[in-house]
Amino acid sequence: MEATVQTGDPGGDVLGASAAKVMILEQPATAGASSAAAPCVRAVVQQCMSAQLMVQPSTPEDQPQFVEIQRGIIIYLCFLRGATKAHVEKLAKMIQGIRLSEGDSGKLTSVIDLPGDVMIIPQATLGGTPKGKVMQYHKNIAKDEGMRLYSEFVSIFQKTYERNDKCLSAGTIVRYGTYGNRQVFSCQTNGPFTHLMEI
Amino acid sequence: MEATVQTGDPGGDVLGASAAKVMILEQPATAGASSAAAPCVRAVVQQCMSAQLMVQPSTPEDQPQFVEIQRGIIIYLCFLRGATKAHVEKLAKMIQGIRLSEGDSGKLTSVIDLPGDVMIIPQATLGGTPKGKVMQYHKNIAKDEGMRLYSEFVSIFQKTYERNDKCLSAGTIVRYGTYGNRQVFSCQTNGPFTHLMEI
Numbered sequence: 001m002e003a004t005v006q007t008g009d010p011g012g013d014v015l016g017a018s019a020a021k022v023m024i025l026e027q028p029a030t031a032g033a034s035s036a037a038a039p040c041v042r043a044v045v046q047q048c049m050s051a052q053l054m055v056q057p058s059t060p061e062d063q064p065q066f067v068e069i070q071r072g073i074i075i076y077l078c079f080l081r082g083a084t085k086a087h088v089e090k091l092a093k094m095i096q097g098i099r100l101s102e103g104d105s106g107k108l109t110s111v112i113d114l115p116g117d118v119m120i121i122p123q124a125t126l127g128g129t130p131k132g133k134v135m136q137y138h139k140n141i142a143k144d145e146g147m148r149l150y151s152e153f154v155s156i157f158q159k160t161y162e163r164n165d166k167c168l169s170a171g172t173i174v175r176y177g178t179y180g181n182r183q184v185f186s187c188q189t190n191g192p193f194t195h196l197m198e199i
Numbered sequence: 200m201e202a203t204v205q206t207g208d209p210g211g212d213v214l215g216a217s218a219a220k221v222m223i224l225e226q227p228a229t230a231g232a233s234s235a236a237a238p239c240v241r242a243v244v245q246q247c248m249s250a251q252l253m254v255q256p257s258t259p260e261d262q263p264q265f266v267e268i269q270r271g272i273i274i275y276l277c278f279l280r281g282a283t284k285a286h287v288e289k290l291a292k293m294i295q296g297i298r299l300s301e302g303d304s305g306k307l308t309s310v311i312d313l314p315g316d317v318m319i320i321p322q323a324t325l326g327g328t329p330k331g332k333v334m335q336y337h338k339n340i341a342k343d344e345g346m347r348l349y350s351e352f353v354s355i356f357q358k359t360y361e362r363n364d365k366c367l368s369a370g371t372i373v374r375y376g377t378y379g380n381r382q383v384f385s386c387q388t389n390g391p392f393t394h395l396m397e398i
Contacts, residue, residue: 044243044393076393099333110332125392133309134298135394186387193324194243194275195334196395 039198040083041091042126044076046192047101051119053177054184067175072116074187078126079141079149088149091199092156100195115166118157120176121183122150147179238397239282240290241325243275245391246300250318252376253383266374271315277325278340278348287348290398291355299394314365317356319375320382321349346378
């Protein structure tokens with residue numbers, strides 16, 4: 001049995017660099033996969049009118065750097081043990097195609113058909129499980145694997161947006177946070193329509 | 200077998216009054232309760248530096264009305280079939296006590312100990328299940344039951360805040376959205392630390 005002890009943050013800086021360390025328990029690597037119902041990728045999706053995300057904190061020399069989107073969706077993304085490229089592709093396609101966004105007529109439409117912008121935010125805390133007074137993150141995937149899958153997810157969205165006529169002519173964009181960074185963030189919405197998506 | 204057909208929105212205006220109708224399928228009322236693992240209340244919790252929520256849309260006579268909080272947490276809340284007052288009490292106590300918020304020292308603390316403000320937002324869309332290109336909401340609780348449980352949840356937080364010395368002396372507040380309304384909303388955060396909580 002492979003047992004992994006992680007004393008730092010397992011999902012790529014779970015709470016941000018300067019936040020307190022979280023409690024990580026020793027846990028077999030196969031625990032998350034033992035139940036067929038256990039998700040491998042978890043996303044929280046919200047619609048927004050605009051959103052801003054810091055991708056580079058300020059330094060003594062430079063101002064902080066932000067990316068920004070207009071109307072579209074925000075995707076908070078977390079990878080759990082057992083997550084593969086196949087899970088990532090399935091979830092990305094699902095979120096691209098499902099009707100979560102309110103079009104101009106009030107009718108629900110997919111973000112691609114809206115067409116709308118996309119902000120992808122790594123969010124390892126979404127893998128947490130409450131245990132007494134603390135959250136535990138032993139179901140989260142190892143940081144290097146999470147980074148790889150996160151890049152994969154972002155890449156799928158970028159490629160779709162680069163090749164979709166509707167997105168190209170509307171000039172819609174994909175923006176994303178840095179894996180492991182603190183996600184300094186603000187958003188404005190006419191109704192977040194928050195959805196949980198798990199694969 | 201009790202079967203409920205709902206052609207409107209089952210969880211109290213799932214997507215807001217002016218949004219498109221969502222697809223609701225005929226479903227036995229006991230479906231959600233048949234599995235021990237099926238959650239009855241689902242919450243997404245984020246920490247924020249400030250948040251603003253519209254609680255009254257503009258009218259020809261009046262400007263829209265907003266409620267606002269400063270540093271604390273945002274709770275998106277959804278009730279599913281089988282949810283009871285006991286579930287609501289358990290989840291409220293859990294969220295009050297668990298260490299999700301970053302204190303001044305960077306150490307994680309509960310929202311009560313922070314002490315921080317609380318914004319409670321009804322969010323029936325969180326009960327959705329993807330089915331092809333649409334979300335289905337047949338696991339959501341009936342609107343009248345959801346409203347009752349939502350009021351219960353808000354009331355627990357209000358009472359705790361009215362009686363807690365730390366909250367009283369710091370002047371922290373509880374604010375909440377109107378069940379069934381469109382949740383026009385904005386927030387600012389130094390890292391949302393998004394958590395999923397299910398009971």
